[in-house]
Amino acid sequence: MTTHRGFLAQCEHELLHLSGAIQPHGALLAVAADGRVTHASDNLGTLLGLDPQSLLGEALPAPLATPLGRLGQLPGARLFVPLVEGVAGDFALLASRNAAGQAVIELLPDNEEEMLLDDVSPLVHIGSREELMMQRQSLVERIVELSGFDRVLFYRFLPSGDGEVLAEALGAGAQGRYLGLRFPASDIPGIARALYVKNPWRSIPDAAAVSVPLLGLDDAPPPDLTLADLRSLSPMHQLYLHNMGVASAISFPLTIGDELTALISCHAVRPRRLPLSRLNRLSQEVESFALAEKTYRTRTRQNMLDGLERHFNGVRRQVTRQGGLRQAWSLLSPWLMTEFDADGAMLCGEGTVLREGLSLEPEALDAVERWCEGEEVVTRISDHLLADCPEMPLSEVAGLLAISLLTPSGERLRCYLCREEEAQEVAWGGNPDKPVEFQSGPVPIAPRRSFETWLETRLGYSRPWPEQARLKLLKLRQLLQEAT
Template sequence: MNVTRGFIDACEQEALHLSGAIQPHGALLVLDNVARITHASRNLPEWLGVEAEQLVGAPLPESLQDAIKGLGDASGARLAHDAWPLADHDVAIAVTRGDEGQVLIELLPAEDSDGDEEAPSTPSRRESASWPTFRSDTEVAASRETLVTQLRDESGFDRVLFYAFLPGGDGEVLAEARSEAAEGSYLGLRFPASDIPQIARELYARNPWRTIPNAQAESVEVLSASPSRPDLSLVDLRSVSPVHRLYMANMGVVGAISFPLMTANRLAGLISLHAYRPRRLAPPALRQLADKVKRYELARRDYETRQRMELTDTIERRFDAMSREVIDEGGLEAAWPNIGRWLREEFAADGVMLDNGLGLYSDGLHLEPEALEAVLAWCDSDASSTRISESLSRECPDMPLSEVAGLLASEVTLEDGRRLRLLLCRREEVQEVAWGGNPDKPTENPSGEHPIAPRRSFERWVEQRLGYSRPWPANTHLKLLKLRVLASAFGRDE
């Protein structure tokens, strides 16, 4: 989607971790490497009975000194205390080691709170259990439904979404659980990558959860001993971005919790909990929900690992058979009719082109001469040995009109220095993609308080996509990598 460039740039340039403010349901202290307070939130009198100005530059109060004992030295090391005696009541404390060695101390309510006397009480918690071993994609999909339903029931939130990131950065809701208060459904809808900017994704990936009990609440200033603002990358109390505050308001969401879904140390998606009233969960409840998500993720990753191993074994057997056929037939030219047909079937392609430096072979749909020239230049412009595209007309510079809309490209250098190129082609297929609102329509109002704001509508909006092939399967990249390892046989011409 062609989301307004100014909107994306504004989102990516927002230094979320340097907001200099926190959400008001907790308080914050930051210590340097000699345990002196360098930053303190202005609301600390409500928690410690001492003005924030008096705390900045002072040592940590004696009542909190034991709370930081045992904190590891590595960035991101954490300690949690669920009921720490402070003044006349208990508080929860989260202690985190920052990237520069600083100690970040968050003071939090020890109990859940709805912020609404008429809201139902928090449902009873259930112990997390390991997920059964998944044996099929169908079981994985069913488990997502089970997971979001359990999270909704145990959290008391109104809507829970399983939100997965697609290869291009957009997101899609793969599972949803709703209470009676949640109107409409987001299930199956896509949201553009700009809805969750990369800078925000990096913060999600570094924290066990992100909570916003009340997006409408005013932020609290963090006082500093120097002009520099504290790095709040690892602080859950970090204030809510004005753009995100408006985004939530446009969705009708007041309270929210997000849990990251990680794959190979990258953010692969989010579990998002939405409430239409202020709602806060205490750290023990958050840990229980996070543990449930992690156990699901372990089971899913175990399934995907087993799938990759099985796929790799299968591909290797098939490639070995094709290699033997090249040898038995006396070279690639004689074996090409079977090789070409097999490659098209293996990758579900409409056509294949193979250049082994000695000859160009094709089967089925293929690139016209001018299109081939543009594609090869595009491939050469990137250091990657593989390229995957579902829309060459949008991604490949100078791409002329062509029957080929989607392409897989792989290159390997043979022992004698020749370059072997494999191109798998797909023709255009008109697609209908359902979005949560028109992603090309952020609100822009130069005279307003926030000159660029997210769109206001999240109603189902269907885009007819032209110039795209059908999507390549998720295992395509793995297949291409395996093919590169075994491709030397395709370099034989006799």
């Protein structure tokens, strides 16, 4: 798939956290470490009856300063105060500490009559792949019910960076379906993914609303709004949502460590704002599922590793009995092909190339050997060698798993597991390779307009390797190392 460099470059260089503006459904203040107000949104007068210009450089008003005293001093600290009185009604206060040490105060209307919800999210248990799929679907259906949005997607990120819709639930206003479709990595650029990881949700009540500027002291740069939910929309994102027919959106991240693995993405065809209490509840639903999935995956990984070691014990005895990996290759290679669902296996050392089944041709082997050079290269994984391996010639081998290990004598061995080409048909939400459109205005390079299903026939790819392939390879390397 071709990626349009100009479009991606513009997306990645947008300083989303330094936009200097917010969405208009709330107000925002930034406060320096000495308690002075450095920035105030231009709508403070309408929402709170406060003159933003007169606040700049002054101490924070007591009704806001008092609760702010409970905010931690370390970057990333957060605080939620459910009730602050304002001219236009009651407000909820969100406060966070940004990387520069500033306190960022968000004031959000929270005076809607809230529907009664259960106090506790249902306990989620996942014991099998089938239960994982079922719980994904239950999650998106429950969020449609609790949010009133028209569409909720479970959007998983693939190793390539592209996204795939694994579950979908529809409300009354939804048209068409996205289930099973993929979307290119450029739809959610890396700079936006980094912000998702650091926040429990991202709420956009009205995607077409005009942003409110932040007023600041003359010498004050824009505040870091990384942790602010009111952060304004990128013009690129605004146009993207418009093209998709989305008037309001909420996203909830699912993460492993600092890696964004999936999003729960909620869409509405009309502007819709949820109170903080509802957003908190929906976030709890997502967290409950995420915890159950992490527990399931941890258990599955451990079972896989235990099984690999158990199955290898018999092979280890044969390797020891026959005097090494080379001597036991006739027994080792079929086991490797079965264990990793490969079409062929190779063992390469100093002056030795052993093969079983599908294998790399001499020129292809030379290219792969160069790709795997270096003591720091322990594993390589590819389902598209022509794209991933530099100088790779045409070959019957389209996919590869590779490990490198040292024998006690200091010899470096490489083991390659090969897969043949398998034509694939991938369904995309719109043509990801459609030429970009250049236009005048704040968005000179526009995202695509159509999200209709577009089928791509992929050549030169093997069957995808499972997501735990790298972990399994590392375990195999350890076992082979012990057997030499």
